[in-house]
Amino acid sequence: MKIVLLGPPGAGKGTLAKGLKDHFNLMHISTGDMLREEMKNGTDLGKEAKKHIESGGLVPDEIVTKMVENKLSNDKNVKNGFMLDGFPRTRTQAEDLDKILKKINLPLDCVLSLEASLKIVLERLTGRRVCRACGALYHIKNMPSKKEGVCDKCGGELYQRADDNEKTIKNRMEVYTESTEPIIDYYKKQGLIKTLDANKEAEEVRDFTIKLFNG
Ligand code: ADP
Ligand code: ZN
Numbered sequence: 126m127k128i129v130l131l132g133p134p135g136a137g138k139g140t141l142a143k144g145l146k147d148h149f150n151l152m153h154i155s156t157g158d159m160l161r162e163e164m165k166n167g168t169d170l171g172k173e174a175k176k177h178i179e180s181g182g183l184v185p186d187e188i189v190t191k192m193v194e195n196k197l198s199n200d201k202n203v204k205n206g207f208m209l210d211g212f213p214r215t216r217t218q219a220e221d222l223d224k225i226l227k228k229i230n231l232p233l234d235c236v237l238s239l240e241a242s243l244k245i246v247l248e249r250l251t252g253r254r255v256c257r258a259c260g261a262l263y264h265i266k267n268m269p270s271k272k273e274g275v276c277d278k279c280g281g282e283l284y285q286r287a288d289d290n291e292k293t294i295k296n297r298m299e300v301y302t303e304s305t306e307p308i309i310d311y312y313k314k315q316g317l318i319k320t321l322d323a324n325k326e327a328e329e330v331r332d333f334t335i336k337l338f339n340g
Contacts, residue, residue: 126151126206126338127231129213129222129317131309132239133301134294135246135253136323137330140262141239142210144331149338152202155210156189158260159196161286179287181296183214183304190221197225204231219308236312237334239323243298250294254283268327 126149130138142153160178163171170188177184193212197203213219226232241249254263254270258281263270270276274283288297312318319337323330 127226127234128207129209129233129236129312130211130239131236131305131312132323133241133246133305134297135250136239136241137249137327138210138239140327141237141323141330141334142208143262144327145208145334148331148335149206152200152205152207153210154193154196154207154212156193156212156214157210159192160184160189179293181288181293181300183300186215186217186221189214190218190225193222194225197231198229203229213305213308215304216308216311219311233317235319236309236317238309238312238318238320239330240320241323245324246298247291247294250289251291253289254285256281257284258282 128151130142132138139155139157142155145151146153160171160174164175164178165171170192173188174184183189189212193209197207209222213222249264249267252265252267254265254274255261256263256276256279259276259279261276261278261281262268263276263283270283275281276283288294309318321330321334325333
């Protein structure tokens with residue numbers, strides 16, 4: 126299965142991807158995670174990305190697209206199926222993705238559009254915590270770790286992303302509405318869009334999606 130996950134920040138793309146990964150054994154390609162990894166390692170790419178990410182803006186198309194192209198063209202697991210999470214985010218990225226997938230002969234099967242209300246999205250983002258070591262996701266109210274500040278899975282330290290503050294979240298939402306939402310239409314025209322009610326709890330969204338694919 127080759128899937129794109131679309132939706133505003135906080136809709137639950139990362140959480141759903143992690144849920145589906147275990148079930149369908151799909152590769153999870155998250156440009157946000159890849160960029161944060163570059164930032165953590167202090168690479169040139171990471172330094173460039175940091176400026177954009179911390180203000181809630183987008184990293185330039187060329188940089189992100191190159192990163193995704195490298196992954197899709199070089200990782201041999203890609204042909205067993207993948208979920209793209211956080212990419213494409215602009216019309217240009219969507220068009221370039223089509224070209225890349227055409228080149229490697231792996232066209233998309235579907236685009237899942239996660240719809241969630243602004244109220245829910247804000248709640249999720251402001252309460253989100255991430256494991257520094259393994260990337261597991263938590264929420265201080267909806268999905269707390271057993272011990273505060275410590276990852277259940279690996280014992281790593283939980284932290285709050287620098288861009289999960291109210292001011293940056295507001296920018297990210299505006300960027301989403303302006304740049305990313307229009308590509309829903311782009312995929313609608315290709316007949317690829319499936320809409321999910323992402324206001325529901327994580328498990329429910331995951332189970333619904335699994336049923337959707339199993340028919
Ligand atoms: P969220 O979906 O919660 O906003 P992500 O982890 O997907 O978070 O992305 C975090 C940030 O990384 C974005 O706000 C943006 O600055 C940058 N980023 C991630 N993916 C892309 C992309 N495809 N194009 C441009 N910037 C990106
Ligand atoms: Zn962990």
